[in-house]
Amino acid sequence: MKDLKYDVLIIGGGIAGSSTAWHLAGKGIKILLIDSKPWNRIGDKPCGDAVSKEHFDNLGLPYPEGNQLEGKIEGIKLYSPDMKTEWTVKGEGFELNAPAYTQRLLKEAENRGVEVMDNTTSMKPLVEGGRVVGSVIFNRRTNETLEVRANVTVDATGYSMSFRSKLPQPLPVTEPLDDKDTDVAYREVLYTKDEIEDYKYLKIFVSQKASPGGYWWYFPKGADKVNVGLGIQGGMGYPSIHEFYHKYLDTYASDVDKNRLVVKGGALVPTRRPLASIVWDGMAVIGDSAFTVNPVHGGGKGSAMISGFCVARSIMNAVEKGDYSKESMWDANMCYIQRYGAKQASLDLFRRFLQRLSDDDIDYGMRKKVIKEEDLLTASEKGDLQLSVAEKATRVIAGLGRPSLLMKLKSVAEYMKKIKEHYAEYPSNPEDLMKWKSVTDSLILEFNKTI
Template sequence: MNTDYDVIVAGGGLAGTIAAQSVSYYSKQKLSILVIDRSTQFTPGQKNISGWTCGDAVSKETVDFMTERIKIPWTEPEIEHHVKGVMAFSPDRETSIPFDGDGYMLNRQKLPEVQNQRAQKMGVKFDFEINLTGLLYEGNQVTGVQGIDNKTKQPYKKTGKIVIDATGITSMLRNQIQNTTKIERKIDRRDIESTGRHIMYFEKGEQDPSEFDPDYCIIHLDQDIAPGGYGWVFPKGENKVNIGLGVEKTILDKRNKRLGKNDNVSSLIEEYLHRNKAIKNPRLSTDPIDKNNATGNFQVSVRRQNDCLVANGYMLVGDSAWMPKPLDAGGIGPALVAGTLIGKVVAEAIESGDVTERGLWKYNKEFINEYGYKTAGLEIFRRLIQTLTNDQISYGMKHFLGNLDVEAISKGEHPDFSALSKIGMMIRGALNKKLADGLRFTTQVNSWLTKHYYNFPETPDGFERWQKELHEKLDESNVKLEAYYN
């Protein structure tokens, strides 16, 4: 196959630029790689018009995963601040649960600049201001991308042996893919969180570690403040913060009806900021490294990754594959894991001359074994949590979460709530008993799902059966969860 490049990376955001560097690393810089993005060269990796909207938090563990394997170090200025973990507060604020583990607060605007310089040094080429609209095909094989060059307003086409789609949650390449029935194109609206945040400086108000802590990323669970999601106060320094929240739209509508309000994400954030007594006189950051990025709204998926991540000549990575973790919408970690893994599979596939679905299939297995085995269980767990009242969440956090459960959640896994059977008789209130039943149920389903993911087929042949069984289980579980709580 004669192509413009060996590998085309569509989307030069976080996942795309890691993937490009990973391909370069594993191919010992032998493969030609082009990264294409619609942002300008001066604003690389910008997600949308409101900037690089993100909570900016990532665990050290996933950064180390990347650094150890493909030798990409992250330092200052892309790392802005260090934290010791995440602290989750119950709606009544009586329970705080520390999920310990070192982490970083990133500067998402600076990060792509640094990444791109590093990638360019490795020989990766970039085309900016290209709006990609679709894939090119030869028969049943993806052979490139097409779109519009925003600089010249001319049609744009580039061919490659493999296209890595890293264009984020709204991917038009995935939405319209024509050479596969295995890749899902769209997702349920209820699997998307509407989110927003500000990056702000402030004066210190009341000393209250449940409202601001320079060492911990604070999460507030509260169905009135952030229905179907959570509010966050993530420190970027002693007096700098990333503060925001995410909601699920249908649950927000119900909450508005219940409270007789008409709130949206932006009004909820203002209210959330206003009631924080530790943050006085907040103002949006005007630092050059936050330019065009101090405030913004965007969306993030909270479900399992796409059931299949590859087609002939095509692979998905990052948000385009719905990789953010269902429980907390953390998408940087899985993007680092997948972006790291993808390079080896790509280099080997091109080397062996098999860039078909079969030749790329290994990537599915490798991502699942490293990370993706747990996401379907967390999707079911998240659905359960979203249906709870504030009282149930407060009760559950106080009485149902043992040390092992906290440890499991820290590792991003579904807890097994082993203590629940022992305290069964002592649970107070019908709704809390229902919650305990729900947790036992999601634990059971999670264990089935995890096994099922570890049995993901070795080749494309067994996929249809595997996916059918997966969907039967998910559908059955969703019906049961709805019956519990409606």
């Protein structure tokens, strides 16, 4: 078995791994990135491909261009289950050609010195004295099994969590995923029969009947192509996602030409708060593997990029100190929680509440503007359900009926605030992590009982 030595080994070249490699490239450290897929399929995974522009701005990542960009987004239209209420929320974003954009980041990283090995799979972690020291990998091109040693190994393996799940002992970075904290999602990309009206707007259709615990989307890729699909909550024993797709496709995308299919496929999405820690001794976890997806809308590319940015920064600090312990890389947690994780935790609560609502309640809530478009925008940007909502709820309870729904909403807003405050007190060192995590877990349990 050949033995290779690197400063950093990144396992997985999806948006999380490739953006991390992009940030670390050209900084004088020796990096290897491996992916099981061949080069031309890296970044190719079932996705709606919509990413908010602000992520690129905040992280200094290049905008998609040329064939990497399939559409510029100007906002989202949200439809109530009965289709009688339509809300428009403005916000710029991109419809990516995800493989092309991901491969661009990888190519740029490679040009700045990162080694990329495609068709190569991490088989198991190498652990010595309780710390991760690399991975055994198998390269299908050369048919070789290699032992790669690295100061830091980054698990960017997506939903498969295929590196961290093989660590020999339970750790905060090996936390498993409850099926109910997932969405099963499926999408097809098809040409449309006619030009799409308003093709710069993404459409989201909420319906517990057509997509229980999730939603349908219609994301135009330019004027004549659309990414259409749905997510449903996992672990609930619902019928197969394909059944829902075929039953309701004509309701939400009657204009697609079923004979001109570009691509189809489904995958799972974690929809919860992030892992309690994204670093441990000699290792880090980013992207879907670290549960960085937004629990309410299921978008995970932007937040995967945030986690990669935070981990890349803490790796550079660790290199400077020559110390790759969890203590040395702990700032990655502070960075991620501040930038996204705290909001994710509060949206995890909001998601639990939304998944329990009936279509009737959602129709009512949207029609009466119990939560307004602006409140929804604030909730999705910051994870705050504005107190105005709670206040309004109190005011309208008497007049508008549905007191139990409105009382619940008030209490949801309060819990969302509470969990954000708890995340603001994230421990500054690993010693206090388990105590903090047990408070998080009790808050979630208490919330579940309340709703």
